[in-house]
Amino acid sequence: MPVKKLPKLGFLYLDYVLRFFDYSNFKGWPDKIEEVTYHWKNDKTRFINEVRRKKIDVLVGNIPATAYETFKEIALALPNVRFLPSIETQFSNKSKENVTLFCNKYNIQAPKTIITYDGKEQESHFKNCKYPQIIKRSYGPSNYGGYFVHKVDNYEEAISLMSEKKYKPLYSQDAIPLKDSGDIRVMLIGHKPVCAFWRYSGEGEWITNTSQGGSMSYENIPMNALELAVKASKAAKAEYWACDIAIDENTLEPYILECATAFAAFPYVRDWIAQYIMWDISAGRFRLPHVPLFSWEELGKMNPAVLRTLRHLYFSKYEPSVDGAYWLADKGNFDMELTQDSYESDVPQNIKPPVAEDKLPGFLKLGDKCSLVQSRDNGLYNLENISLTKLLTLQGMDEELAVKIMELIQDKNITSFEELSEYDFISKQQMSQWATSFN
Numbered sequence: 221m222p223v224k225k226l227p228k229l230g231f232l233y234l235d236y237v238l239r240f241f242d243y244s245n246f247k248g249w250p251d252k253i254e255e256v257t258y259h260w261k262n263d264k265t266r267f268i269n270e271v272r273r274k275k276i277d278v279l280v281g282n283i284p285a286t287a288y289e290t291f292k293e294i295a296l297a298l299p300n301v302r303f304l305p306s307i308e309t310q311f312s313n314k315s316k317e318n319v320t321l322f323c324n325k326y327n328i329q330a331p332k333t334i335i336t337y338d339g340k341e342q343e344s345h346f347k348n349c350k351y352p353q354i355i356k357r358s359y360g361p362s363n364y365g366g367y368f369v370h371k372v373d374n375y376e377e378a379i380s381l382m383s384e385k386k387y388k389p390l391y392s393q394d395a396i397p398l399k400d401s402g403d404i405r406v407m408l409i410g411h412k413p414v415c416a417f418w419r420y421s422g423e424g425e426w427i428t429n430t431s432q433g434g435s436m437s438y439e440n441i442p443m444n445a446l447e448l449a450v451k452a453s454k455a456a457k458a459e460y461w462a463c464d465i466a467i468d469e470n471t472l473e474p475y476i477l478e479c480a481t482a483f484a485a486f487p488y489v490r491d492w493i494a495q496y497i498m499w500d501i502s503a504g505r506f507r508l509p510h511v512p513l514f515s516w517e518e519l520g521k522m523n524p525a526v527l528r529t530l531r532h533l534y535f536s537k538y539e540p541s542v543d544g545a546y547w548l549a550d551k552g553n554f555d556m557e558l559t560q561d562s563y564e565s566d567v568p569q570n571i572k573p574p575v576a577e578d579k580l581p582g583f584l585k586l587g588d589k590c591s592l593v594q595s596r597d598n599g600l601y602n603l604e605n606i607s608l609t610k611l612l613t614l615q616g617m618d619e620e621l622a623v624k625i626m627e628l629i630q631d632k633n634i635t636s637f638e639e640l641s642e643y644d645f646i647s648k649q650q651m652s653q654w655a656t657s658f659n
């Protein structure tokens with residue numbers, strides 16, 4: 221039988237944005253994989269032409285929030301290119317507002333949330349709501365160590381916070397009393413949970429942030445959290461997906477706090493995702509990865525430094541070598557599946573027509589000078605005493621990279637900004653971008 225031609229695969233990259241995938245994840249793919257990099261600022265037409273010229277059929281990669289509206293237009297101009305994950309699937313990547321609209325549309329349990337641009341509505345909400353409320357900045361990069369997430373216990377605190385922060389829209393939700401002061405991250409591939417862990421808050425903190433003194437555990441992930449994550453992944457039609465889930469300590473009910481296709485994952489998880497994608501787009505010529513449910517409990521016993529270096533993990537299905545061999549049933553009832561096609565109508569209605577990113581007040585725009593960096597006390601950062609939060613305000617920085625840099629500083633492997641250039645996980649572009657922020 222003639223081997224069917226494989227589609228032409230391309231990576232979607234953006235300047236200053238960490239790359240989720242590279243060639244090494246797609247081990248065994250026999251053809252050349254193309255790359256197309258978006259350079260920001262009026263780069264749409266050039267990008268479209270490059271995709272056409274390279275005859276790409278499938279464009280793989282995450283679109284950061286800042287570029288979401290632009291990429292909606294790019295995808296429209298390339299109707300024969302499959303974006304993977306689809307633009308519709310990536311709706312929730314854009315903002316917390318979008319996460320809430322997505323959960324509402326698909327009836328996925330999430331904290332009761334108000335999103336409003338109207339001052340009067342805001343006022344009446346804070347008069348009548350139950351407390352505590354969690355107020356968040358809706359747009360902009362997330363995972364900034366709680367920099368844009370606040371807890372208020374009464375009306376006065378709410379009003380004073382909002383007069384200080386001036387977030388638009390107001391995004392405020394019921395605080396879930398967190399079971400074990402933690403929340404759960406679940407990662408899924410083809411709607412199957414492949415990794416999950418609890419993140420606990422640091423001592424005296426209400427917010428769970430493992431990069432600020434919290435801890436984590438791969439044990440005792442409740443089934444209802446996995447089921448809620450699967451429901452969200454299916455609604456999003458996501459090839460890969462992650463959810464942050466809070467468990468109410470009184471009712472044990474799970475609630476989605478955040479969900480997206482963009483998340484920090486160990487390389488071996490990205491290898492599994494790439495293997496799943498190869499299976500999907502090759503009509504089964506590549507093998508679907510088999511990841512036993514709860515295998516994260518065993519992997520989680522390893523030191524994170526080891527987990528960071530594990531690659532191309534392979535589980536075979538367990539087959540006892542006896543006559544009439546049987547398959548050992550996977551615990552739980554979760555299968556890795558093909559996702560369904562996305563349609564424009566999958567996407568929830570926006571509260572306000574989306575505004576071009578550069579016109580949103582207080583919005584960090586990649587490719588421009590970072591507004592937060594400009595507004596810091598006019599001084600430059602010193603590497604020795606920089607905090608994680610400050611590192612995270614740098615353009616194009618993400619949590620995983622920032623934590624890595626913090627480790628280098630704490631272990632005294634580096635004492636000056638310049639020494640960072642010796643590490644290959646930081647690009648020249650990033651170095652020159654950040655150089656202006658350091659002493």
Ligand SMILES: Nc1ncnc2c1ncn2[C@@H]1O[C@H](COP(=O)(O)OP(=O)(O)O)[C@@H](O)[C@H]1O
Nearest residue numbers: 331354362363364366369394395396427428478
């Ligand atoms: N509604 C809520 N109830 C209780 N805790 C919350 C709630 N929303 C957020 N948190 C806590 O704050 C953390 C950060 O909130 P999140 O929405 O994930 O923002 P980000 O990751 O962008 O900082 C969560 O991991 C969780 O610990």
Ligand SMILES: [Mg+2]
Nearest residue numbers: 362363464478
């Ligand atoms: Mg979060």
